[in-house]
Amino acid sequence: MKTNMKPLPYEWLLEVINISTLPTVIVDQEGLVYYLNKAYCDILSVNLDDAIGQPVQEIIENSRMHIVAKTGKEELEDIQPINGTVMIANRYPLIIKGELVGAVGTVMFPNPDDLRQYKNKVQQLIEELKHTRTNTIKDLNSNYTFQDLMGSSPVFQSVKQFAEKVSGSDSSVLLTGESGTGKELFAHAIHNSSLRDKYPFIPVNCASIPADLLESELFGYEDGAFTGAKKGGKKGLFEIANHGTVFLDEIGDMPFSMQSKLLRALQEREIKRVGGQNLVHVDVRIIAATNRDLEKMVEDGSFRQDLYYRLNVINIEVPPLRKRKEDIEFITNKLIKKLEGKFYRQGTSISSEVLEKFQQHSWPGNVRELENVLERTLNVLDSQTIQVEHLPLYIRDAGDVERRINKATRSERNSPDKSPIDMSPDSVQPLKETLASAEKEAIKHALSIADGNKLTAAKMLGVGKTSFYEKCKRHGIN
Ligand SMILES: Nc1ncnc2c1ncn2[C@@H]1O[C@H](COP(=O)(O)OP(=O)(O)O)[C@@H](O)[C@H]1O
Ligand SMILES: [Mg+2]
Incomplete structure (x- = not known):
């Protein structure tokens, strides 16, 4: 760059660095102290002459200037404790005529008053955080x-x-x-x-x-x-x-x-x-x-x-949901209202067929299961009304697959299932597929009841952890 400026005399430059309120350090490419301004000398209580030529990390606690002088990468607003005081450090590579020759560093908040204010502010934030956290825990808790x-x-x-x-x-x-x-x-x-x-x-x-x-x-x-x-x-x-x-x-x-x-x-x-x-x-x-x-x-x-x-x-x-089927519709609507807030929705309803399926299902996971089913459904619902096809398979087929699952898993349900059995030839699938799909549904069902906890689900199904994980993988359940 060409300017009309006369070169600044060396002494002037030094004085400029000294007058600057920011403590400033200059190191060469080896990380040896080249210059330390007055403000920095004061903080560190060192003589400039004693510092010059010394490895910077021996003069300034937690310094990384020698690293920046090597990497050429600036480090801004880094926290640097010096003499038990937290400072904010800015470190810049010093590049002269395209060549990395060293690094310049400054630190902020060396003024005790600033620091005190800063500390108070942080302390205040910490108190607020504690307060909010306690209240949140109380909210969650009780x-x-x-x-x-x-x-x-x-x-x-x-x-x-x-x-x-x-x-x-x-x-x-x-x-x-x-x-x-x-x-x-x-x-x-x-x-x-x-x-x-x-x-x-x-x-x-x-x-x-x-x-x-x-x-x-x-x-x-x-x-x-x-x-x-x-x-x-x-x-x-x-x-x-x-x-x-x-x-x-x-x-x-x-x-x-x-x-x-x-x-x-x-x-x-x-x-x-x-x-x-x-x-x-x-x-x-x-x-x-x-x-x-x-x-x-x-x-x-x-x-x-x-x-x-x-x-x-x-x-x-506390009675299970299937022993108070009158509550299902009411609870469903309440839960939908609650979930709508979470998904930013409004006006969601369920079709009468869905309600019927809900009445038929035996809800071994009770209200928690109902909540999970609704949450999963609402999560992907692109219309206003929940239809049967939006439901998880094991609830959609309440009566059919349910019966298979009941046999395949240990279940102490005692409500007899009254839904009609499909007598058409199409309803018969090869045994292998039927078993696989029953297994998949049983796993999804157990997971939904166990609130997604795989260990609990495996325990409920009476299979080992490893085998459970394998089965999940095979059926693409994660
Ligand atoms: N009668 C109910 N009214 C509202 N929510 C319920 C009801 N019963 C259960 N829930 C909900 O179902 C979930 C499971 O309830 P929780 O008290 O943990 O059951 P449990 O301890 O019997 O396993 C919670 O999300 C809870 O809010
Ligand atoms: Mg519980």
Whole structure:
């Protein structure tokens, strides 16, 4: 570039760099300090003469100038801690006449006042985030009330009324019923209409916490209780829930050894942290839930009888959807309304044939299954009305494929299927295909009931994990 400018004298240039408020460093291609302006010298408390010629990373903490001098790639707005202070670094390659000769770097926020303001701002954001997060967790956790429990059939209404009546008591509640019937929702609603509603509702899924961690999760641990234990120990969920409710979900999956410890805690209203000596008094109400037959488990010795009695002071049995078919239409419409918000839709309805299919289907996954089916359908629906062809095959063929699945999978459905059998020759497929399609449907069905959880689905179908994954792959299910 040709200009009329006279070359700036060297001293002037240096002074310009010095006057500039930004701490600035110049390194050569080897990453040795070529120049450090006054502002930078002040921050680092070094003499310019001591710094010159030294490797930059020895003069400036966490410097990457020597790297930029090699790569020629600029690095902007990088966080760089110096002397325990967070700085924002900009690093530029120094290219003179097309040749990479070194690098220039500046850092920002060296002014303590700026930094303090910046820190306050970040701190404020962190507080806001914490606050939002706590509220979200509270929303997720415990804002359900009895009003949110959908169903107007007499059987559902009477269960709901009973639950409402006992919510004020401090006695343990055992919620039983198939998967997806709303046991967890009931637990929330009971807590929220109890006197404990200002205190925490703490859900614990006994099936998903590894057996050897369950005790420390529930009761906490003392400092040094085991390797990897947090310093100072940790409160358990019972202590966190103090004055509130602990919801022990899938209680039927609680390991036997843990059952005794839980029983003791319930009897004594005291817990002992893992690795600790002292007993801590806790005041919690227990709501437990399971879809397993605890009475049978007591009989065959896999569940402690005394614990069963402790938990089963109040038993609430949530009825499956197929035993309250009157509710299906109402719940479907409510769920559609809810899902419409999620998919930005309006005015979605179902055809009468779909309703009929829904009435015929036995809903082993109950409301959760209905919700999943509707969500999947709405997700791809390009018209206003849900028709039979939009439904998953196993519901479309409620009656036909259903029957095959029922035979192929362990299923304890007891509603007899009344739909007519297709007598035309076309309805007969080669056995291999029929079996394959039944297998595929059974897998999709199990997955939908298990909420997409492959391990659970495999367990329900009584096949191993590996074989389940293979089958999914073969049928193109992911
Ligand atoms: N009566 C109901 N009213 C509204 N939603 C329900 C009802 N029952 C179940 N659900 C919904 O079905 C899903 C499963 O409910 P959940 O309480 O987790 O069942 P469970 O614990 O019995 O397996 C949740 O998404 C829940 O919102
Ligand atoms: Mg549940």
